[in-house]
Amino acid sequence: xxxxxxxxxxxxxxxxxxxxxxxxxxxxxxxxxxxxxxxxxxxxxxxxxxxxxxxxxxxxxxxxxxxxxxxxxxxxxxxxxxxxxxxxxxxxxxxxxxxxxxxxxxxxxxxxxxxxxxxxxxxxxxxxxxxxxxxxxxxxxxxxxxxxxxxxxxxxxxxxxxxxxxxxxxxxxxxxxxxxxxxxxxxxxxxxxxxxxxxxxxxxxxxxxxxxxxxxxxxxxxxxxxxxxxxxxxxxxxxxxxxxxxxxxxxxxxxxxxxxxxxxxxxxxxxxxxxxxxxxxxxxxxxxxxxxxxxxxxxxxxxxxxxxxxxxxxxxxxxxxxxxxxxxxxxxxxxxxxxxxxxxxxxxxxxxxxxxxxxxxxxxxxxxxxxxxxxxxxxxxxxxxxxxxxxxxxxxxxxxxxxxxxxxxxxxxxxxxxxxxxxxxxxxxxxxxx
Amino acid sequence: xxxxxxxxxxxxxxxxxxxxxxxxxxxxxxxxxxxxxxxxxxxxxxxxxxxxxxxxxxxxxxxxxxxxxxxxxxxxxxxxxxxxxxxxxxx
Ligand SMILES: Cc1cc2nc3c(=O)[nH]c(=O)nc-3n(C[C@H](O)[C@H](O)[C@H](O)COP(=O)(O)OP(=O)(O)OC[C@H]3O[C@@H](n4cnc5c(N)ncnc54)[C@H](O)[C@@H]3O)c2cc1C
Ligand code: SF4
Ligand code: SF4
Numbered sequence: 001x002x003x004x005x006x007x008x009x010x011x012x013x014x015x016x017x018x019x020x021x022x023x024x025x026x027x028x029x030x031x032x033x034x035x036x037x038x039x040x041x042x043x044x045x046x047x048x049x050x051x052x053x054x055x056x057x058x059x060x061x062x063x064x065x066x067x068x069x070x071x072x073x074x075x076x077x078x079x080x081x082x083x084x085x086x087x088x089x090x091x092x093x094x095x096x097x098x099x100x101x102x103x104x105x106x107x108x109x110x111x112x113x114x115x116x117x118x119x120x121x122x123x124x125x126x127x128x129x130x131x132x133x134x135x136x137x138x139x140x141x142x143x144x145x146x147x148x149x150x151x152x153x154x155x156x157x158x159x160x161x162x163x164x165x166x167x168x169x170x171x172x173x174x175x176x177x178x179x180x181x182x183x184x185x186x187x188x189x190x191x192x193x194x195x196x197x198x199x200x201x202x203x204x205x206x207x208x209x210x211x212x213x214x215x216x217x218x219x220x221x222x223x224x225x226x227x228x229x230x231x232x233x234x235x236x237x238x239x240x241x242x243x244x245x246x247x248x249x250x251x252x253x254x255x256x257x258x259x260x261x262x263x264x265x266x267x268x269x270x271x272x273x274x275x276x277x278x279x280x281x282x283x284x285x286x287x288x289x290x291x292x293x294x295x296x297x298x299x300x301x302x303x304x305x306x307x308x309x310x311x312x313x314x315x316x317x318x319x320x321x322x323x324x325x326x327x328x329x330x331x332x333x334x335x336x337x338x339x340x341x342x343x344x345x346x347x348x349x350x351x352x353x354x355x356x357x358x359x360x361x362x363x364x365x366x367x368x369x370x371x372x373x374x375x376x377x378x379x380x381x382x383x384x385x386x387x388x389x390x391x392x393x394x395x396x397x398x399x400x401x402x403x404x405x406x407x408x409x410x411x412x413x414x415x416x417x418x419x420x421x422x423x424x425x426x427x428x429x430x431x432x433x434x
Numbered sequence: 435x436x437x438x439x440x441x442x443x444x445x446x447x448x449x450x451x452x453x454x455x456x457x458x459x460x461x462x463x464x465x466x467x468x469x470x471x472x473x474x475x476x477x478x479x480x481x482x483x484x485x486x487x488x489x490x491x492x493x494x495x496x497x498x499x500x501x502x503x504x505x506x507x508x509x510x511x512x513x514x515x516x517x518x519x520x521x522x523x524x525x
Pocket of ligand 1: 013014015016017018019036037038039042043045046047048049050051052053128129130131158159160161183184235236237278279280299300301302305306311312313314315317513
């Protein structure tokens, strides 16, 4: 195969965090690598919440904090539990120089990562869709684009959540509506001073707000607000099966969220500048596909590597990309591209936080699915009702009011349901901590 | 804010060919027609009189939700050609 035209050592399909991390790792070992991205530039088809995490990003690009186009350094995490008219908010604030995460805009950040990778030797081909994998004797030997065939010793699939290619290679099955969440988002332009005032942050500082309850009551979904330099990202992600079963339009939910009395003041007088949508893998550990076969490795969202309770995805993408890159280097040095050598990638993943974390959360989604009404509707309403009672001044003795409230929580809820909720909560906690 | 106003903020490069195709026979027998409400860009519209689907593919955000949600797996779903489709500038 050495004398084939268009032959290189490694082809990476997809220029998101997973693909770029894999490609740059390989280029740093002086091995030829081509990255193919369907968008006009890396990041142009991508959307997320979102925040990238400092430590894993440093593992790939050690100087990103001074060089990359970052929006704001997150200093506050806020959780809002909403009913239709109320909100209970918990806020955690830590002002340090070392931030755990930064908000970024993918169209700028992914593009920057790709430029860096290019300088380190990755050949980047944009505006090109890989339509098929080239196979020979069950081995992946290259890719077919709209125009040409490219051959390689190893193909790394970093083509994101829809990964049509992993499916084609027989590595994964069809996804079901409960295996993905649909995210919709609006970016709303707002002066930086207004953002600082409304969110109580200094210049360049920002916050992550996660929203549970209304308008997704009883459904598995999560709303969010992230602060950028001069805009706010507001959106929500909801399990696709919930939209199907409840016959709901995703953008109508987003509008309801924007209209909530506790949310509306944040975005007041802002100008909506971009609407977007994207899927999030939700299946967790149980839905991880086959990660390797002869001549091929799967990384990032294409391998369903997302910790969806925390909405961590870019970090798993970057680190899985790096580990796949390291495996490709080993295979090239050994001149063996069979699954025998490529299985090292899976071993590396198992040793890393990626598989360990996903194992901890293994049954979380099914548990959450079963008890979702309790966690995303009932208790949120009760919590807000508690604060309503707690803060109300009406000349009724507090003792009576609290007693009545407690009675209500216990008797309104079937005792079996209450018990099941408690069991579920314990199961979830045990899973995560032990 | 209406969905049309939302979509107005999105940058697209149009392609003369649709990257989405349905199977009208399957759609006729599909009770839920979930593509007509789960799609974040309101691409799929069923016309009861003509019993056909209008696909506003030029509004597609390329998320892939319809492909997964369609109970009959009857959507032929491709990425639009390189150089066309949606561009997110602030994703
Ligand atoms: C609403 C939402 C909120 C999120 N919030 C966060 C957050 O706050 N923090 C976080 O860490 N993660 C978050 N995530 C998850 C995170 O965005 C993903 O896990 C991460 O982007 C995965 O990276 P990736 O490189 O695997 O895939 P992607 O970033 O999806 O990249 C895949 C790339 O492959 C290209 N491609 C696909 N098919 C082809 C093909 N056939 N030919 C050529 N190119 C192709 C695509 O254009 C794309 O550029 C969020 C996701 C969503 C949807
Ligand atoms: S869900 Fe599928 S089968 Fe049903 S109407 Fe839509 S495209 Fe047709
Ligand atoms: S890919 Fe997404 S935006 Fe495009 S038609 Fe399907 S559901 Fe709608």
